Structures are given as C-alpha cells and as structure tokens.
Amino acid sequence: MSDLFAAEPKKPLAEALRPTTLDEVIGQQHLIGPGKPLRLAVEAKTPHSMILWGPPGVGKTTLARILANSFDAEFIPLSAVLSGVKDIREAVERAHAALMRDGRPTILFVDEVHRFNKSQQDAFLPYVESGLFTFIGATTENPSFEVNSALLSRAQVYVLNALSDDELKQLLARITSGGTLGTLEFDDAAVDTLIGYADGDARRFLNLLEQTRTAALARKVGRIDAAFLGEVLTINARRFDKGGDAFYDQISALHKSVRGSNPDGALYWLTRMLDGGADPRYLARRLIRMAWEDIGLADPRAARVALDAADTYERLGSPEGELALGQAAIYLAIAAKSNAGYKAYNQARAFVAQDKSRPVPVHLRNAPTKLMKELGYGHDYRYAHDEPHAYAAGETYLPDGLEDIHWYEPVPRGLESKIAEKLTFLRELDAAANDNQHD
Missing domain, CATH: 1.10.3710 (post-AAA+ oligomerization domain-like)
Incomplete structure (x- = not known):
C-alpha cells in the first residue's frame, strides 16, 4: 500500500516558477541591472547585510535566495511571524557549524523582519558585527519606523518596486511561451484585467493565472476573456495594509489632493482607501481635520459639510454612506483654502508652552x-x-x-x-x- 503522506505536494505556480538567477528576474532593474548595486555585489562576490523594502510579491525572498546561491552561502530562512529567540539561536548554531565544517559563509534571511520586536532584532547584532552571517531582512513596512536603528545602521536599505504593467506582461509571455499554461490563450482585455487584479504583485498574478487555468480546464475553455475572469476569479482587496506604510502614504495623498484643490485626486485616493478596506469612520475624521487645517475660516461651511458627511455615514453605513464622504471630499477640495487659523493656533500653543505664567x-x-x-x-x-x-x-x-x-x-x-x-x-x-x- 502506498504512503499517501510520502508524496511531494504539488508546488504552486509562483513557487515552481521562482527565478534562480538574476537574469531570470523580471523587474527591479534599478537594483539588479548592469552596474547596479546587487549585480555588482554578485559579480564581486562580496555579500553585505541589507534590508529589502517593498510591497508583497515583488521578489524580496527570491533575491535573497539568488544572492545566497551566487555567494555559495548557507541559506537560513526565518519568518518573523513564526519564529522566536529559540529559532534565532538555532540559526546561529547552524551558521557556526557551516563555518567550522567547510568555512562556508551564511546568509540569514528574515522575512517580515518588522514583526520582530526590538529585543529580537537586537539578538542579531553581535553576529552581524562578528561576520558570522550576512543578514538580509525583508519588510513591507518603512524600515525607518519598524527596524531598530542599531540594526538599520549595519544594513543597506534597498527599495523594491511593484511590477509595472509591462513587466507583468513580460512574465505572462514567458509563462505562455514555456507551455506552463498549455494551449490557453488570453485576449487583450483579459490580460489587462489580470494585470489590474494583480496590482503590481507578481505572486498574486501567478496565483490568478493558476486559478484561471484550473477553471478553464473544468469548463473546457481554451480562450480567456474578461467576462470569464469576472465569473471564476476570487479577488482579494488591493495592496493595502490598514496599519502599514501604504496606508499612511495614501491618506497623505488624499490630504494633499484636498489641500491642492484637486477634487479628482481627492476622490481617487478616498475611493482607493475604501476599496482597500480602510475604516470609513477614520476617513470621515480625517476629512473633518482637513476642513479645519486647510480651509478654516476661509469657508466655515466646509467643517459643517464634513461633520454632516460623518453623521450621514453613521446613519446609512456602507456603501450608501460612502457617497456622503465622497461629496465632502469634493467640497473640501474646491473650497477656498486658508491655514491662517491653523498657523495661529500652533504659534500660540508653542509660545504658551515656553513662556512664563503671565x-x-x-x-x-x-x-x-x-x-x-x-x-x-x-x-x-x-x-x-x-x-x-x-x-x-x-x-x-x-x-x-x-x-x-x-x-x-x-x-x-x-x-x-x-x-x-x-x-x-x-x-x-x-x-x-x-x-x-x-x-
């Protein structure tokens, strides 16, 4: 009788197609192209500690593995979500063993390093200092805020970008030419739909292709159009982390669009955040803040419009109440602007804080x-x-x-x-x- 648990599980498409050399990587040419920093490090055989910062699915883990192979180094991966101090100690022991056994260097890769607390991050410092291992951390969050300064000072930060539409098309062309998807074909609208759903995330793009292939086999469909994708794909929220860097970047863009009197920009960022799962109540509070900070007494009705929009959302909820938030964003964007009251308050507050009690x-x-x-x-x-x-x-x-x-x-x-x-x-x-x- 065969052992059902002895069989190797089938790898997801994203894992099966993971690049093994820099030349196979699509995207990040500002880091791996000719004369760029990671390419030069590989060519010179000189590993160095680094933080790879970028959104999900852009190649952080892939690059770490490729660098380890290029340097002929022991590769020890840790996940900050699943690992603790015990795992760090075991990694240190493995690095010692590799060094003593055959003088082989070690690359310690920590995925989602921002999830380690300060003491856990500090545990790496002596071994990075001694050269026992080269540290590579991956994070979706701003290292300035999420990685402690001691570790950050010992690692070069490299910013990875979301894949462009053209880069995702290159990836699709490589997959289809290699026969991975069989004879499956995609019309232009379907390709654009997949790229939009992927949102610059190569892993998500490959997972979507895998879902599409499975559905096409089940329905015996050979050519994929946008309507078919709308029926069979399960679409997650766009790239957005309610507590992460992208969140604050987007709220900043919303605020600056209102301040810059651009109603289309204000609407775009508001709806982007709603689409990504932001709490509408939080957005309502931010709109009220914008009314007082950037409009003030130039148009006192703006604060009333923002407050009424917040009240309307409380009465109607989603999605109906979101219309009020959208119209409030438009009104704030087109209202006359003044930060005179905001500046006066801050000046008075700063003066009182340092002045004597008169x-x-x-x-x-x-x-x-x-x-x-x-x-x-x-x-x-x-x-x-x-x-x-x-x-x-x-x-x-x-x-x-x-x-x-x-x-x-x-x-x-x-x-x-x-x-x-x-x-x-x-x-x-x-x-x-x-x-x-x-x-």
Missing part, C-alpha cells in the same frame, strides 16, 4: 466678591457693546508685554478676505484711540 490684566479679571472689587478686579473694563461699532478701541486683552502680537493673519481668499477687511478697520480704530491718548 497674570491676567486687572481690568479683565472677574470680580464676584467685594474684596476683589476693592482690589480693582474688573475696574476700568470697557463693555464692548456700549462702544461705537461695538468695539472698545484701544483696549488690550493680552497680558502686559504682548500687546503687539498678531498670530492670526487672514488670507485674501473666501470669507477670510472679509475678515481681513474688518481686522484692518478695527486696528485703525485702535491706532486712532491710542493717538488720542497720547495727545
């Missing part, structure tokens, strides 16, 4: 008791409503020594242009009142 001027103090009145609290306070223009010209409202501060300077846009006119008029009244006092 007393409230006596004429502005509250005087609820007889003693306070006898001490002069509130004495000589001028009630603005009883003054011409409802303004006590020449009155001061800041502590002594701060009378000339003007943090808020409105911009000549939207409602703030009217505010600027009023402030100019009031300052003229102050100047006239002060002149009269000095006469």
Whole structure:
C-alpha cells in the first residue's frame, strides 16, 4: 500500500516558477541591472547585510535566495511571524557549524523582519558585527519606523518596486511561451484585467493565472476573456495594509489632493482607501481635520459639510454612506483654502508652552466678591457693546508685554478676505484711540 503522506505536494505556480538567477528576474532593474548595486555585489562576490523594502510579491525572498546561491552561502530562512529567540539561536548554531565544517559563509534571511520586536532584532547584532552571517531582512513596512536603528545602521536599505504593467506582461509571455499554461490563450482585455487584479504583485498574478487555468480546464475553455475572469476569479482587496506604510502614504495623498484643490485626486485616493478596506469612520475624521487645517475660516461651511458627511455615514453605513464622504471630499477640495487659523493656533500653543505664567490684566479679571472689587478686579473694563461699532478701541486683552502680537493673519481668499477687511478697520480704530491718548 502506498504512503499517501510520502508524496511531494504539488508546488504552486509562483513557487515552481521562482527565478534562480538574476537574469531570470523580471523587474527591479534599478537594483539588479548592469552596474547596479546587487549585480555588482554578485559579480564581486562580496555579500553585505541589507534590508529589502517593498510591497508583497515583488521578489524580496527570491533575491535573497539568488544572492545566497551566487555567494555559495548557507541559506537560513526565518519568518518573523513564526519564529522566536529559540529559532534565532538555532540559526546561529547552524551558521557556526557551516563555518567550522567547510568555512562556508551564511546568509540569514528574515522575512517580515518588522514583526520582530526590538529585543529580537537586537539578538542579531553581535553576529552581524562578528561576520558570522550576512543578514538580509525583508519588510513591507518603512524600515525607518519598524527596524531598530542599531540594526538599520549595519544594513543597506534597498527599495523594491511593484511590477509595472509591462513587466507583468513580460512574465505572462514567458509563462505562455514555456507551455506552463498549455494551449490557453488570453485576449487583450483579459490580460489587462489580470494585470489590474494583480496590482503590481507578481505572486498574486501567478496565483490568478493558476486559478484561471484550473477553471478553464473544468469548463473546457481554451480562450480567456474578461467576462470569464469576472465569473471564476476570487479577488482579494488591493495592496493595502490598514496599519502599514501604504496606508499612511495614501491618506497623505488624499490630504494633499484636498489641500491642492484637486477634487479628482481627492476622490481617487478616498475611493482607493475604501476599496482597500480602510475604516470609513477614520476617513470621515480625517476629512473633518482637513476642513479645519486647510480651509478654516476661509469657508466655515466646509467643517459643517464634513461633520454632516460623518453623521450621514453613521446613519446609512456602507456603501450608501460612502457617497456622503465622497461629496465632502469634493467640497473640501474646491473650497477656498486658508491655514491662517491653523498657523495661529500652533504659534500660540508653542509660545504658551515656553513662556512664563503671565497674570491676567486687572481690568479683565472677574470680580464676584467685594474684596476683589476693592482690589480693582474688573475696574476700568470697557463693555464692548456700549462702544461705537461695538468695539472698545484701544483696549488690550493680552497680558502686559504682548500687546503687539498678531498670530492670526487672514488670507485674501473666501470669507477670510472679509475678515481681513474688518481686522484692518478695527486696528485703525485702535491706532486712532491710542493717538488720542497720547495727545
């Protein structure tokens, strides 16, 4: 009787087609092309520690394996998701054994290195320093934030890019010419659909092709069109990590599109994030923030529109409530812009944080008791409503020594242009009142 568990499992297409040399790699030519850093390292046979930073499915693990083969090094892979300090110790022992046995160098590859905590990352340092192994870490997150500085200072960071449409087409051409997909053919619309679904991820692209091949065999279909793909493929969310670097890049792009008065850009990034699984409530909060930071008093209705959109989403939920968020993003983008209030608040806050505790001027103090009145609290306070223009010209409202501060300077846009006119008029009244006092 045959042993069912002795058989080797069939490799997924992405694993079966993994490149084994730099020349087989599609993409990342800025790193592996002629005269580029990783190509030069291989040609010079000089391994060095590095961090490979890029989105999923762009070749980080593949490049690490190729480098190990090129340097004839022992390759020890670890996954930061599954491994702990015990696994790190075992890897160190293996590296020692390889060195003692035949003088062979070791490359220690840590996938998703950002998931190791600081103490786990620190465990590599003595062995990187001693040269026991060359460290290669792979991460989808910004190493500046996720890799501790000591390890980062000992490793060169290389940025890998998502594969372009043309590069994915090269990959498809290589697969079809090699007969991996049999006689299966794809029309142009189907190719474009697959590339769109892959979102620059070669592994996802190969998995989609594998799903397509399986479905085509089951249905006895020889030519694939976009309609067939729509029926048979299970599509995951686009490349997006709710807590990762791509998340903050995209919210930054949304904010800058609103600030730059580009409604199409604002809509694109908003819908990209919704499509990727971002919490609509988070996006609603960010829209409210944009209304106060970048529009402010140039158009006070913007804050109300953002708040109403947030309330609408709470009442309707997804997907209906997302329409309100979309229209709020459009309104914020086309509204008059001013950061005058934002700047004034930050300047005042910074000043107060470093300044001494100045007393409230006596004429502005509250005087609820007889003693306070006898001490002069509130004495000589001028009630603005009883003054011409409802303004006590020449009155001061800041502590002594701060009378000339003007943090808020409105911009000549939207409602703030009217505010600027009023402030100019009031300052003229102050100047006239002060002149009269000095006469």
